[in-house]
Amino acid sequence: MVDLLGYSREFALLWDFLIEMRQWKDFDFSPEIFWLVFRAYSRANLPADAIRAFDRMVEFGLKPSIHDVDQLLYVLCKRKHVKHAQQLFDRVKHKFEVSVKTYSILVRGWGDLREWEKAHKVFDEMIEQKLDLDLPAHNSLLEALCRGGKVDEAYAAFQEMRSSGVEPDECSYSIFIRAYCEANDIYSAFRKLCKKEMVEEAYQLLNEMIYRGAKPDAWSYNTILAYHCDHSEVNRATKLISRMVKDGCSPDWHSYNMVLKLFIRVGRFDRVTEVWESMGERGFYPSVSTYSVIVHGFRKKKDKLEDACKYFEMMIDEGIPPYSSTVEMLRNKLVALGLLDNIEILAGKMERSNCCSMQELAYAMRGNKSYVRSRAEESELESD
Numbered sequence: 436m437v438d439l440l441g442y443s444r445e446f447a448l449l450w451d452f453l454i455e456m457r458q459w460k461d462f463d464f465s466p467e468i469f470w471l472v473f474r475a476y477s478r479a480n481l482p483a484d485a486i487r488a489f490d491r492m493v494e495f496g497l498k499p500s501i502h503d504v505d506q507l508l509y510v511l512c513k514r515k516h517v518k519h520a521q522q523l524f525d526r527v528k529h530k531f532e533v534s535v536k537t538y539s540i541l542v543r544g545w546g547d548l549r550e551w552e553k554a555h556k557v558f559d560e561m562i563e564q565k566l567d568l569d570l571p572a573h574n575s576l577l578e579a580l581c582r583g584g585k586v587d588e589a590y591a592a593f594q595e596m597r598s599s600g601v602e603p604d605e606c607s608y609s610i611f612i613r614a615y616c617e618a619n620d621i622y623s624a625f626r627k628l629c630k631k632e633m634v635e636e637a638y639q640l641l642n643e644m645i646y647r648g649a650k651p652d653a654w655s656y657n658t659i660l661a662y663h664c665d666h667s668e669v670n671r672a673t674k675l676i677s678r679m680v681k682d683g684c685s686p687d688w689h690s691y692n693m694v695l696k697l698f699i700r701v702g703r704f705d706r707v708t709e710v711w712e713s714m715g716e717r718g719f720y721p722s723v724s725t726y727s728v729i730v731h732g733f734r735k736k737k738d739k740l741e742d743a744c745k746y747f748e749m750m751i752d753e754g755i756p757p758y759s760s761t762v763e764m765l766r767n768k769l770v771a772l773g774l775l776d777n778i779e780i781l782a783g784k785m786e787r788s789n790c791c792s793m794q795e796l797a798y799a800m801r802g803n804k805s806y807v808r809s810r811a812e813e814s815e816l817e818s819d
Contacts (some may be wrong), residue, residue, distance in 0.1 A: 437468055446484070448738065456559025459494055463474065464495045470506045486523050501531040503542060512544030520544055521553075535561065539572045546579025548743070551588075553581035568599075574606050581614035605730035608640050609655045632661045645682065651681070653687045660690060664697040672697055673706065680717065692728045699732035704739070726750040727761050734768050743768075744777060751784050756792040762799045 449472065452757050456462050463488050469492055476485035489507050492499050504527060509599040510518035524533075524541060538561040545554035558576045561568060573596045580589035593611070597603065637659050641651055665674040673693050679686050691714060699707040707729070716719060726746060733743035749766055752758055778800060785797035 438471045438475075440479075441471055443742065444475070444479050446475070446479075446661055447712060453495065466492070466496055466497060466500070466503050466506075469495075469503065470510075473507045474510045475516045477510040477516060480514065480516075482491055482514075482519035484513055485511060485516075486519060489523070499531075501534060501537065503532055505534075505537055508537065508540045508544075512540055512547070515542040515544075515548065517541070517548055517550070529622060533564070535566050535569055535572050537564070539575045540577040542572070542579055546575065546582050549583045551579050551583025551585050554583075563800075568601065570601055570607070573594075573601055574610065575610060577607060578611045582611055584729070586611075605651055605655070609652065609658075610616070610642070611640055621676065634659055635809050637662075647814070651682070651684060653684055653690060656684060657687070657689050660693055664693045665699065669697065669701060669703055669706065676710075683772075685717065685719065688719075688722055688725055691721070692725055695725070695728050695774050696732060699736065702736070704742075721757050723750070723757060726755060727758055730757075730761055740768060740774075744781065747781060749779070750786060751788060754788060754790050754793070756790055756796060759796065759799055766800055766802065 436452060437449060440446075453468075453472075457464070469488060472488045473485045474490060476482070485507060489499060492503065503526070508520045508524060511517070511523070514756075521541060521544075523536070528537075541557045542554045545551070545557065551637060554576065558572070558579075560574065567750055570665060573592070575701060576592055577596075578579065580586070580592060589611070589750040593603065593607065596607075641655065641659070648755065656675060660672060660675050663675060672728050676686055676690060679690065691710065694710055698704070698710065711721075711729075726749070729746045730743045730750075733746065743765060747757065747761070765781075766778055769775070782797045782800040785793050785800060788794055
């Protein structure tokens, strides 16, 4: 009930309910109830009220603990109310046995706002308090510095972390891979193997990461893969996909979408076929977004409309409803070329599908725009 009232922003009723519960003799309040209140106020962008709820815990027979502080700081920082979180922390830190976790929440919070100096100040306070810094604490600082564009400072902190005996994990390396591949200043790569090829440093990070027993995730590889695709480096992109499989990291939908876009853009249609066939062999089954990459890509290429229709039919056969934008795009191209029979063939297949959404999209294929899928729905499908 507390969660429901908070989600509905019925805060007056919520407090009436809590006060009523306080009068029940057989009911004991738990801190988790107030955690729900903290979250509700933070979600409603009422950070001051969330803090007041924390202060009122004693009215309900609860003595706040450091765990309650951590929960409140976390939900405040998650909703970008870091200034309020810092003010609360400064007010109560002398009343509790503050942990590394508590400080790390604030470091990450300031980092999310790209306030790297404030994040570093909180981290330095941890050191002054002689707390035993753990890996998540170091990673929080690394990410804060990288988000603030201070990659060199982050690498210095990275080296200091290792010299203190804290070994980096895949998260530590992923932070740097992202920072170096996205940095506008490519000269900031920390070993500068090539004057303008900071991606080589990312590869070195990958190698060192694997050497130390950490397992890079698909996101780490995809960051480098995006670099190759943006620079039309077909061979290196292909080799990286193969390396992912060899390293035991399965390429995901984003990996395949990027290389398929690249191959279509540069006209390497033979590679498109190779990659498509390899997906099934590796147990990856394309989603609506991957099919859309193929259909949209082929539609733009001369003499490839037939292939666009072929993959569109494959999508129908798999029972995967296409994006309405894909339907409209393909239909418009067919109409422009006078291929009305092809439209009818595709619409007929969609109509005979067991999928209700597919059946409705058949109307769009025939030119009836009464069925239009929302952008939100398409975004949700693509994220899947």
